[in-house]
Every structure is written in structure tokens, then in C-alpha cells.
Amino acid sequence: MAPLEILIFGLGGIGAVYALILSQPELKDVCRVHVVARSNLEHIQDQGLDYESIKFGTVKGLKFAGAYRTPEEAHTAVPKFDYVICCNKAQLSATPSLEEIIQPAVTPDHTAVMIVQNGVGAESPLKKAFPTNPILTAVTWIGASQPSAGLINHNNLPSPCMQFGPFYGDNGEDIGELESAKILQDALEAVDGIGAEVVVDMQTERWKKVIWNAAWNSTTALVQYNTAKFMAATPYSEDLCRNLMKEVVAVAQALGHKVPDSEVDVLMNRCKAHKEGLNSSMMADVANGSQTEVEVILGTPLREAKRLGMSVPILETLYCCVKAVDLRNADRK
Structure with a gap:
């Protein structure tokens, strides 16, 4: 079976930690991690990311399957992503909107879109924009920051490190949300010491x-x-x-x-x-x-x-x- 193609949109502290988890050797045949970054893109492309992690220790020069400036660039390199995981800041009034930005990387009837963001109320615009795609919503208590370009300080890893599950919207119909959540849970928990919990009432x-x-x-x-x-x-x-x-x-x-x-x-x-x-x-x-x-x-x-x-x-x-x-x-x- 081909590895999952996973695009992480937003490579600040939290997104970078999940990119690190999903890039562990145990998952080399399970998934390929791609990232969309802005301020630190050149550093990631040239030198990779450095980490000081409470879980993984000192990591130098971690590189990914692909690093891009925009989802359009990512789509050019990978025509069909299995997951787009959004770890960017949640800003409802942003122009263009999150759904408009990631649209090129979302294949209708296929790509699962997950938000790993603070706050409430951010899922509905995604469900409206991508009605035939599974929409997942996640909460994380991980502690991480980016004190300088290319360096991630990961200082807290609770268990589970993430809770996630379906966002059905108004109709309540499952179009693959639970299956998509379980597949991602299996990938995360294949890494020693990483806990992930699928919750229906997210x-x-x-x-x-x-x-x-x-x-x-x-x-x-x-x-x-x-x-x-x-x-x-x-x-x-x-x-x-x-x-x-x-x-x-x-x-x-x-x-x-x-x-x-x-x-x-x-x-x-x-x-x-x-x-x-x-x-x-x-x-x-x-x-x-x-x-x-x-x-x-x-x-x-x-x-x-x-x-x-x-x-x-x-x-x-x-x-x-x-x-x-x-x-x-x-x-x-």
C-alpha cells in the first residue's frame, strides 16, 4: 500500500512538532510528510528544521518529503493529498480565508482536512467549502515555540498528545470522518510514547x-x-x-x-x-x-x-x- 501523503499547513511550533512525530523512522513506509511554510521556508529547504524536544531530544536538520510556499506549489508536486492538516493561526476574518488558501491541495471526495487550532467556530467554513471531504477537528495540549527561524523548542508532551474527531456539520452524515481519524490515530500511535485519542464529541x-x-x-x-x-x-x-x-x-x-x-x-x-x-x-x-x-x-x-x-x-x-x-x-x- 502506498504511503499516506500528508500536507501540514502552518509550520510554527505546533505544526513543526506534528511534522516531527510523523517523520519518525517507524513511519517511513506509512506516510510522507510535506509542509507549507512562510517565514522559515528557505531555512527548511536549505538546512531543515532543528529541534530541542522533550520527547525526541536534539534533532538537527530534519527535512521533509517536500517544503512549499503555497498549497498551489504543493499540489503541483503531489496531485492528491490524503490529509491536509492545518496548524496555522485561526483567524475567521482573514482574507483570503483558510479554505480559499488550501483549496488547491484538497481533492474532492478524497482529502481529509483537519484543523489543529485554538478556539471554536472554525470548522463550519471548511465544511461549506469542502462538502464531499471528511472534516476533522483537533485539540492539542502540546507545548512548543519557534524562538528563531529553523529552531523549534518542544517543551511539553501530554498523553494523549492530540484529541481529534469528526466535524459533521448540520446534517450529521459520516462521509469518512471516523475512518480518516482512525487511520491517522494508528499512524501517530505507531510512534513509541505517542498517544492520540479519537473523540466523537469533539x-x-x-x-x-x-x-x-x-x-x-x-x-x-x-x-x-x-x-x-x-x-x-x-x-x-x-x-x-x-x-x-x-x-x-x-x-x-x-x-x-x-x-x-x-x-x-x-x-x-x-x-x-x-x-x-x-x-x-x-x-x-x-x-x-x-x-x-x-x-x-x-x-x-x-x-x-x-x-x-x-x-x-x-x-x-x-x-x-x-x-x-x-x-x-x-x-x-
Whole structure:
């Protein structure tokens, strides 16, 4: 059987770690990994990627089956991809849209498209654009960053390293989503020490992750301080984060997702276990003058709350503040 042709779109920290996992020797006959990158493309093509990984140690000069600037270039090299895995930033208002960008690499009735992104609400445009393709949605708790072009710092690998499953849209019909998810799960778990979980109710898992992101991404981005330092700043900081999480939990529950009230304690304890504190991707985006994922992390929960007539004052305040920071950074360019 021919190896799977897998295209990873977005080779920042998270995308690069999954590219590393899927490039392990155990998978040389299972899949071929291709990547679409932007800022670090020349480095990847010339020298490969370097890693400092909590799982794989020091890796020098990892190269892939193909490295391209655009999905059009990737399609020219590989006419039919089995998977397109999107690890780019989730920005609902981006022009062109994600579905428009990846369209050349998506073969109708064949390619499975998976998003590995923060936030909620990003799957529907993909389902509309690719109605005959399996759409998968994923949540990851991996910790990774790219401190410089060509170097990936991989500092956290929980088990499972990814939860993913089907996004059926409104009709609920399976057109290969579960089969595509199981094939990818088998590939990931063929690598020693890597766990991957297929979950049918992925929207609940996505809302659990957005509860985390809403609290920590927004606060660290606004103050440019990690989680431990933020919570130590005042006697009220932890209560602020808890109450924000409770607001988002209430929205998720009102939408019918099975998120228990106890999830707040679970996520608070997970954060506090990192005693030195955590930086967030949104914190890095603000520091770099980049646009954040404010709409999928804060905006979608806020709009759902407004639609349902719910009061979410902390969520609303933080959304307005992060949105203003985004506009400021855009004006500076």
C-alpha cells in the first residue's frame, strides 16, 4: 500500500512538532510528510528544521518529503493529498480565508482536512467549502515555540498528545470522518510514547480548551507576563480567571455541550502545576505585533452569549481590550 501523503499547513511550533512525530523512522513506509511554510521556508529547504524536544531530544536538520510556499506549489508536486492538516493561526476574518488558501491541495471526495487550532467556530467554513471531504477537528495540549527561524523548542508532551474527531456539520452524515481519524490515530500511535485519542464529541473538547485559552491567552497577552506572575500580581487575579472560566463554562453548557462545572478546577490546577508559569501564543502574537486569535477564543463565545441573552462581563471586557490591541498593532504596520 502506498504511503499516506500528508500536507501540514502552518509550520510554527505546533505544526513543526506534528511534522516531527510523523517523520519518525517507524513511519517511513506509512506516510510522507510535506509542509507549507512562510517565514522559515528557505531555512527548511536549505538546512531543515532543528529541534530541542522533550520527547525526541536534539534533532538537527530534519527535512521533509517536500517544503512549499503555497498549497498551489504543493499540489503541483503531489496531485492528491490524503490529509491536509492545518496548524496555522485561526483567524475567521482573514482574507483570503483558510479554505480559499488550501483549496488547491484538497481533492474532492478524497482529502481529509483537519484543523489543529485554538478556539471554536472554525470548522463550519471548511465544511461549506469542502462538502464531499471528511472534516476533522483537533485539540492539542502540546507545548512548543519557534524562538528563531529553523529552531523549534518542544517543551511539553501530554498523553494523549492530540484529541481529534469528526466535524459533521448540520446534517450529521459520516462521509469518512471516523475512518480518516482512525487511520491517522494508528499512524501517530505507531510512534513509541505517542498517544492520540479519537473523540466523537469533539465540540465539547474544543469548548474545554477555549475555557483555558480565554483565561490565559487573554490575560498574558494584555499584561505581557506569564500565568504565574499574573496570578501573583494581586490577591484578586486568580478569582478573575476563575470567574472568566465560569462565564465560558456557562455559555458552553447553554449550547448543550457536556462541560461540567468542575472543569474550572481541573484547568486551574493544570495551570498552577506549571509553577514557573506559562506563556501563551496570544502573548507572543501581541509581542510580535501579529494579529491574535481573539475572534475564535473570545469573540465566538461572546457572540453566543449575546445571542442567548447571557451576561458575561469579564469575557466582554477582555474581548474589547484584546481587540483594541489587535487594531493598535495593525495600525502600526
